[in-house]
Amino acid sequence: MERRGITMFRINESIWRRRKIEFWQRLWEDLEIGYLDEDLMPILILFYTDKKIHTLSSCSGRIIVADSTFPWSREETSVVYKKHSPISVDEVEDILGYSPVRRLWLNVTGPIIHVSTSDMDTAEKVLVIARNSGMKHSGILSLSENKGIVLELTTGVKLTHLLRTPGTLITDLSKLDRLIDIANQVLLEGKRILCKLYAALRKYMPFIPDDEIISDLRGRGLSLEKLSPPNYCRELLL
Amino acid sequence: MERRGITMFRINESIWRRRKIEFWQRLWEDLEIGYLDEDLMPILILFYTDKKIHTLSSCSGRIIVADSTFPWSREETSVVYKKHSPISVDEVEDILGYSPVRRLWLNVTGPIIHVSTSDMDTAEKVLVIARNSGMKHSGILSLSENKGIVLELTTGVKLTHLLRTPGTLITDLSKLDRLIDIANQVLLEGKRILCKLYAALRKYMPFIPDDEIISDLRGRGLSLEKLSPPNYCRELLL
Numbered sequence: 092m093e094r095r096g097i098t099m100f101r102i103n104e105s106i107w108r109r110r111k112i113e114f115w116q117r118l119w120e121d122l123e124i125g126y127l128d129e130d131l132m133p134i135l136i137l138f139y140t141d142k143k144i145h146t147l148s149s150c151s152g153r154i155i156v157a158d159s160t161f162p163w164s165r166e167e168t169s170v171v172y173k174k175h176s177p178i179s180v181d182e183v184e185d186i187l188g189y190s191p192v193r194r195l196w197l198n199v200t201g202p203i204i205h206v207s208t209s210d211m212d213t214a215e216k217v218l219v220i221a222r223n224s225g226m227k228h229s230g231i232l233s234l235s236e237n238k239g240i241v242l243e244l245t246t247g248v249k250l251t252h253l254l255r256t257p258g259t260l261i262t263d264l265s266k267l268d269r270l271i272d273i274a275n276q277v278l279l280e281g282k283r284i285l286c287k288l289y290a291a292l293r294k295y296m297p298f299i300p301d302d303e304i305i306s307d308l309r310g311r312g313l314s315l316e317k318l319s320p321p322n323y324c325r326e327l328l329l
Numbered sequence: 330m331e332r333r334g335i336t337m338f339r340i341n342e343s344i345w346r347r348r349k350i351e352f353w354q355r356l357w358e359d360l361e362i363g364y365l366d367e368d369l370m371p372i373l374i375l376f377y378t379d380k381k382i383h384t385l386s387s388c389s390g391r392i393i394v395a396d397s398t399f400p401w402s403r404e405e406t407s408v409v410y411k412k413h414s415p416i417s418v419d420e421v422e423d424i425l426g427y428s429p430v431r432r433l434w435l436n437v438t439g440p441i442i443h444v445s446t447s448d449m450d451t452a453e454k455v456l457v458i459a460r461n462s463g464m465k466h467s468g469i470l471s472l473s474e475n476k477g478i479v480l481e482l483t484t485g486v487k488l489t490h491l492l493r494t495p496g497t498l499i500t501d502l503s504k505l506d507r508l509i510d511i512a513n514q515v516l517l518e519g520k521r522i523l524c525k526l527y528a529a530l531r532k533y534m535p536f537i538p539d540d541e542i543i544s545d546l547r548g549r550g551l552s553l554e555k556l557s558p559p560n561y562c563r564e565l566l567l
Contacts, residue, residue: 161515163485194511211472218471230468230481233456234449243468247401252490259507266499270491273432277399 106237107209111145115304118146119311128175130282130321131204134289138206139304140315141297143213147205147241151321152248152281154178154199154274158191162198162251171195176323177275180268187254187264195255199274201248201281202226202288207239214240216298220291225284244288248281250274279327286324293318344475345447349383353542356384357549366413368520368559369442372527376444377542378553379535381451385443385479389559390486390519392416392437392512396429400436400489409433414561415513418506425492425502433493437512439486439519440464440526445477452478454536458529463522482526486519488512517565524562531556 118135121127131151138144153175159168171186172178186195204226208214214231221229221244229244252270253261262270308314356373359365369389376382391413397406409424410416424433442464446452452469459467459482467482490508491499500508546552 161486161518162488215472230470232468234453248399249487249489250400250491251488253488253508253511256507256511259504261500261504261508263501266497269494269497270499273491273494280399 101236102209102239103236104209107207107239110207110238111139112303114145114147115139115307130175130323131202131285133318133321134204134285134292136308136313136318137289137292137296138204138217140301140308141213142299142301143209144217145207147207149204150200150202151175151285152200152202152278154197154278156183156186156254157196157198158193159196160193162196167193177278178271180271183271184264184267187260187262187267190257191255192257194253194257197250197252197254197270197274199248199250199277199281201246201277202244202285203246204244205232206242206244208242209239211240213298214242216295217242217244220295221288224288224291226288246281246284248277248284250277279323282321282323283327285321286327289320289324293320339474340447340477341474342447345445345477348445348476349377350541352383352385353377353545368413368561369440369523371556371559372442372523372530374546374551374556375527375530375534376442376455378539378546379451380537380539381447382455383445385445387442388438388440389413389523390438390440390516392435392516394421394424394492395434395436396431397434398431400434405431415516416509418509421509422502422505425498425500425505428495429493430495432491432495435488435490435492435508435512437486437488437515437519439484439515440482440523441484442482443470444480444482446480447477449478451536452480454533455480455482458533459526462526462529464526484519484522486515486522488515517561520559520561521565523559524565527558527562531558 118127122129122132128151131149135146135149138146153173155170156172157168157170172183206217208217218229226244226246228247229242232241232243234240255261356365360367360370366389369387373384373387376384391411393408394410395406395408410421444455446455456467464482464484466485467480470479470481472478493499543553
């Protein structure tokens, strides 16, 4: 909507609210079937305790070995190996022995969290917290009446290393331990940012408590007070 | 500004306009002193011909060799080599012979263009064109009364390959030609997306012509009709 230089934007709050409750229930179902990256749960819960926020898809960061033309290819890509925690040389060295169909990449990605807010003020506050925690590539993906203001919170943490082509082994097995060591460091840099985000959310959230969510959380034997940081944060310096 | 569920957002159009004209003049100064990535010029001009758009910083994509702890490190990074077009093995093989202070990375990045619009409708149209052209990681960075709606148009095109650590040469010289070949392909994938963006902007822009800019362009001996695609587009299939 556009009127004489004023951009007006109205979110349908009852539809947005219904979606929030659906996403909240799906979150617990996903956790139960092991579909959800468990380490992210405390951060996602903190977002939900605010009346004007819910989360969408998210990932705490991961290491994959992929057979694809380019690291960013989606179609015609097969993921040969995938893990959300540090890996050892044994876990991937065998893979290097087989010739890939396209090319073999070692890809490490940092955390990515999609968030929906029901107003711009909340969106801006979340972006400030995310960027100050190190999620410097965060921004608004879209604005929609029903889906709200959709944010992507993300980092510059990324590794895309060429392991081999069908004809050429680019990275010798003898160098693999050094490379894997650095890939694990990259993964942990991403997790470290998530720990900073957890600490910041713990400090500032909820802006406006969502009583229904907080009460539902209590029904699940949890509460804001009992919430503990993601597991990996114990090992990482804040 | 927030009133009963309506997000209202007013851009100060006279300040925004003054900034647009300043950025337009700076663009030509930057081109003259060689500071601007010349290949981007036709795309930037197309954005400016719309009344409600100007550009900010931008890059058509590049290959760098950097000495840094991580590929994304900004502080404590020295750029050992940088080029906006394909490279040859001769240009970088010597670098591999010297031990880096931190780690040596071969980084290729795709295009990135920052754009400001003076209303949300235009912002959304630009985002649709950018995403449909392959700039799939595009979004809104910020909304501000004076700076307008700031967009980052960007791709997933990226390579961050570990060349060596102080103690270990990860990628042998004998594998360098294959790696450089693929790095050049990555760079060209980014340029190919820019060519698609140019073609789409050519088709749809300006939404609302900016007569002052179009007239200034004529004064520089250029016109929308005479505008030709970036140089690299001639060699790349659209």
